[in-house]
Amino acid sequence: MAAHLKKRVYEEFSRVVQIPHEETPAKKLRLSKPSKSAALHIDLCKATNSTDALQYLLQFARKPVETESVEGVVRILLEHYYKETDNSVRLKIASLLGLLSKTQGFSPDCIVDDAINTLSNEKSHQVLAQLLDTLLVIGTQLPESPAVRQRLIEVACKHLSDTYFGVRNKCLQLLGCLGTVDSPLTKDSEGLATSLGGVRDVQSIISDYFGDQDPRVRTGALKSMLQLHERGMKIHEIIYDQACRLLSDDYEQVRSAAVQMVWVLSQLYPESIVPIPSSNEEIRLVDDAFGKISHMVSDGSWMVRVQAAKTLGSMLQVSPHFLEQTLDKKLMSDLRRKRTAHERAKELFTSGEFSSGRKWADDAPKEKLDTNTVNLIASGACGAFVHGLEDEMFEVRIAAVEALCQLARSSASFAEKCLDFLVDMFNDEIEEVRLQSIHVLREISTHITLREDQLDTVLAVLEDSSRDIREALHELICFTNVSTKECIQLALLELLKNLNKYPTDRNSVWKCLKFLGSRHPTLVLPLVPELLSTHPYFDTPEPDMDDPAYIAVLVLVFNAAKSCPTMPALFSDHTFRHYAYLRDSLSHLVPPLRLPGNGLDLVDSRCGLGSVESAQLFLQQSLNRISTIQNLEAPGAQDLLDFTIRDLRRLGELQTELAGAADFCATYLRCQLLLMKALQEKLWNMAVPLCFKQNVTATAAAQQILEETYKLEFLYSGLDNRQVATIHHVRLQAKALQLILTARTRQGLEPLISSCDKFLQDIESFQRLFLTELPHLQDSFVDKLLELMPRLSSCKPVELVKILQTTLRQSGLLQLRLQPEQIHRATATIIEPTGESDNPLRFTSGLVVALDIDATLEHVQDPQNTVKVQVLYPDGQSHVIHPKPGDFRKPGPARHRLITQVYLSHTAWTEPSQIEVRLLLAYSSSSSPSKLGWSDSIDSLPPPEAAVEGTIPFSKPVKVFIMPKPTRR
């Protein structure tokens, strides 16, 4: 449409014939359309030998085929298929058939018969397998047609007895994807059914192949059974025994699939009772399956081990005593008849038939215990996790740690028991495993209280040289409970040591102590005199306020004091002074305290409970008040906006929960205010040459509004489509303003035409993007424009500008509706470099110096792609650096951390100077919702609007002193 529009514009205003650039490819495509199938036909006829034909087919496969010509192509291919004698060509044709039937919008039911027919004459097993694969594709494309499905299943059953494993495999796959459990294969497949011995359903047919001679077919059978399960069919319980037998198969892929199968069945029939072989006892199926899968954790193949360890984690229904066996290796000796010989088992457990290997000669054999030897579960199962956690491959260890985590989250007692093991994993050789186990411990930390010895091991990790590990550990300490005051002391001591060794951990350590304090106020209380080194009789020297360690202690104490009112009585005078200082400088770490005779009390009481609601109410009211301004030129409207913006800004500062929303509203209103000012009456009534100055301000305003709208769109997260539409609406208004201004200032027709054209495109893309939102935009600028659209697209630019001008001035303010809690502003804080250093970073000019950057990002979506680092040199040079994706860590929800290095370089300076480092948020409007599909774009739609790319600075710049020295020769 736009192209059409364009043509008309050109016809009327200009004689210059310009071939629109984007039309050429469209034409080409159209030309090639009808020739597609014909060309193939010719090619194939031309082919003299099989290699040629294969080449043609390969070429053909590279290009997509249009929906309407698929059938024709298929016919041609089939025709050649029958003629072809070479297996490889037939194979390729068969695979092409499958590809073609996947084409969007093509319904393959018309080729089902042909495809099935080809099967009957095929001699080559490979081609047969490929044809069945094609049928599988066709079958999955036609989920609603039971007739086709029935036919395909029959075909599959017929070829199940093929001697080639691939064919059998494909048949099983077909059965798995298409078979149904409820309708047994009866009348139609009579002959077949009798040959297989009676009427059978798909499951029993598949399960016959569990015993196939080829391991690949066995795997295939298990997989298709799993497929059946995934499609919602109920698997019979009888399969369980067969699946269990396959657990001891010789081939690892079979065992791996069998583990999955056993797991599925244990989830389906957890409460069924299965007998224990060679005894008269019975246990629940889920317990039995758990035992068997635990057994697989010591399998010979590590793939199976990973699979088994992962699976264990999701078996939550297992009985607790089975669960606990997985943590004890030595139970091996006393798994005999637990229920019948309970006491004996217990006695055995305490004495231990096996030696532990930590004491010399405690394994002197005792007299043989003559018990009625029956193993309750296969003895390999006990200690499954012990094995998993000390496996050779770290993949297995990670899987085991994850499984432990899942199980521990559902069972508090198990969490308690596995604690020791998890803590031990903190010493793993591989960093990933250490990290994972720290994360896991944090996740289950609600269930646990650390003992002193465990805490000791945990804290030992604080000295790890990896920053990730330390920070994960800090995070963990934030969430753990400890039992005694010694633990607190120990933790503090270790954290201070850490602080001393790695000063960069300062913030993280402080935060950690904050939580430690607020969690254990009663444990901190007895430590306070010692921590603050106060003495009942003597005054002690005042500690240094700048000492990070001292601040750390204070953070711990103050946070504990928050919920322990008796604590401030123990403070000495200077502590109160330090409190006031820290409360101001580190307000996020130091909570408000109720101190006797202190004015601070007042300030803090305002931020009590319920204030969020009231703030929200205030926000809503302000927005409602704004909505009363219908006419932008109403007197006092500007003032009202001004005040409201000021109010909202202040609200954002006071109420951090609503900061995002308040800022968002304020920015939006500011856009409106700017627009309003730009459209002031007097500006537009004057003649053009007279109001040059106003024009300049209006141009600036339009530019600023545009910028602000990009900020609105990309800096805030949690916006819904409607708000985005509102923002785009403002942008459109700004663009209209720009257009009008261009029309007024510049005389040339040429640029005006192109900008008109562009504007019309913008309107169209707006309409396309926000089709669903249009009803909400009644009476708005866009609404009116769209009404006038037919006229706009045909009229001359001058007229267009006139229309725009009136519409723009008549349009009212679009009301903003939002969920204040959901909107968050993306923020970034650069922690490192601090910008406080007076010592310049010296380096030889022409070489590079690495600057460590450490920043936290909040509410940034997809930071790996959007966040950049900008370095601004004093000479105005600026560099934008893209950090590596691996430099971003995600310590918490909606929070990211960027730890990276940027390389600086410059020519020599005479004296040190400061460079600025800041973070940028890159955006690109092309990533906006509707992505055009490949098939749509053929129909000569206008190309998507040119992507507007840009960056928004979203962190405070930090100054770094650097000094490139001239090279010494």
Next chain:
Amino acid sequence: MPEIKVTPLGAGQDVGRSCILVSIGGKNIMLDCGMHMGYNDDRRFPDFSYITQNGRLTDFLDCVIISHFHLDHCGALPFMSEMVGYDGPIYMTHPTKAICPILLEDFRKITVDKKGETNFFTSQMIKDCMKKVVPLNLHQTVQVDDELEIKAYYAGHVLGAAMVHIKVGSESVVYTGDYNMTPDRHLGAAWIDKCRPDILISESTYATTIRDSKRCRERGLSEESARKHRKRRQGKRVGPQTVSLSDHLSVQSSFQERMNLKAPIYFSTGLTEKANHYYKLFITWTNQKIRKTFVQRNMFEFKHIKAFDRSYADNPGPMVVFATPGMLHAGQSLQIFKKWAGNEKNMVIMPGYCVQGTIGHKILNGQRKLEMEGRATLDVKLQVEYMSFSAHADAKGIMQLIRMAEPRNMLLVHGEAVKMEFLKGKIEQEFSIDCYMPANGETATVTTNPSVPVDISLNLLKREMALGGPLPDPKKPRTMHGTLIMKENSLKLVSSEQALKELGLNEHQLRFTCRVQLQDPHSDNDTLHRIYTHLKSVLKGYTIQHLPDGTVMVESIVIKVSSSAEDANTKVLLLSWSYQDEDLGSFLSTLLKKGLPSGLC
């Protein structure tokens, strides 16, 4: 019935001087050739006179396989090959071949130079012996001769330790050497595929132990270090090393590195240093962690660990010394031990198993007064700790290996008799397989039931397949007709026609004939017809013909009727069938003996 015979010359119900003879399929193989740490006399080496009283061993052994470089597995090798005499191939893995001569040389020095023994093998003999070695790669199948093949698997005990799978025809034996099923700091876990050997010969050092998890043990060590770290004044510590070395060294090192401890750590020079060098070289034989990280940093480039000089032993302040050998029977560890034993502030940690008769064994068992050479006694005041670090499989590991390999029989060596007895019971109970534990010089005999491979002609197979069901079912035996030809050591199953042709024989027809008397009043022809109709009604699905020459043919069976001479009513039926139709023929004869039913026309 073919048999496999296993005779331990050493390590039978004992730890030390591993040497096992295996006769399998007419081949004789010696597995390991070690010496005993506890003895200094003839008992030190295996008794090779068991093999032959005089002369060389070459004629009696097909090959010698050394599982790893520990002296109790290879210590007697030069003695056997050079002094007794053996020129056949000796198989060992590459790292073993590299480290083994160092240890042998060291052993020789101690015995000859220090103790002054004579009639011992020389350096040259070690060199000559090593020339006979054929190196092995993991999972490489090596053909020793036409029938005997061996294949090495990773054993994880020390660098280069291997398990060997020995196969003659369809009989096979797996010898584990020493192995470890739980990976440690620098070596992986043993692994074997499901090779289903006839005998699995496994070590059983820790037959009655199920060790704590590795991490528990390491925690013990780390705590030990940490505690010591806190009390700086504390005395010195000797941590004697097993010859395997490096294990705790690396634990200690990585621990130190992570925690930045400063107490000096020494390790004894010479042997340890050299061997450590090989650990650096054979990185592929180590575990995943080291293989993964060696690019950044080779685990065995210890930063804080310095070589120990004898004079350091008198230095004040705390220190940690790793010294060899691990059983305190000789060498540097013994010297340092003697120096430090008097002070109760010092501590010794024994890292592994100690053979009976060594000082290590004595002090572990609580002996506080030791008799040294000469008449001097030594008061042991220092603390003695034991920490099972040595990389042997524990009971659970042995069970796991059995599960992995699925042997038909089990044979335990390299362990104490009582403990073996216990494990034997467990194995028999759990896997219901036979378990043997022969003493030194005792022979365990296992009869095998080898499958005999037979070539079958394709035509015959296809014919049988066409007759039978759609697919051959591997689980079910099937009968088929054919002729087995044994010719020049090969077996062939072919169809009988082909066999005749191949062997140049004429085919002989074998026919059975039989007379059946029948009471029937009709004429001969009518009787025949009656028989015809009767058979037709009974045998459906068979071709039955009434031929004009007065016979009835059922398949290839001919039936003729003649009246008997004396009684016209008594008809004599003449049945004749070929050997192939024996089933049908005998069925017909019994059927006709019952007479014809009356209702026939």
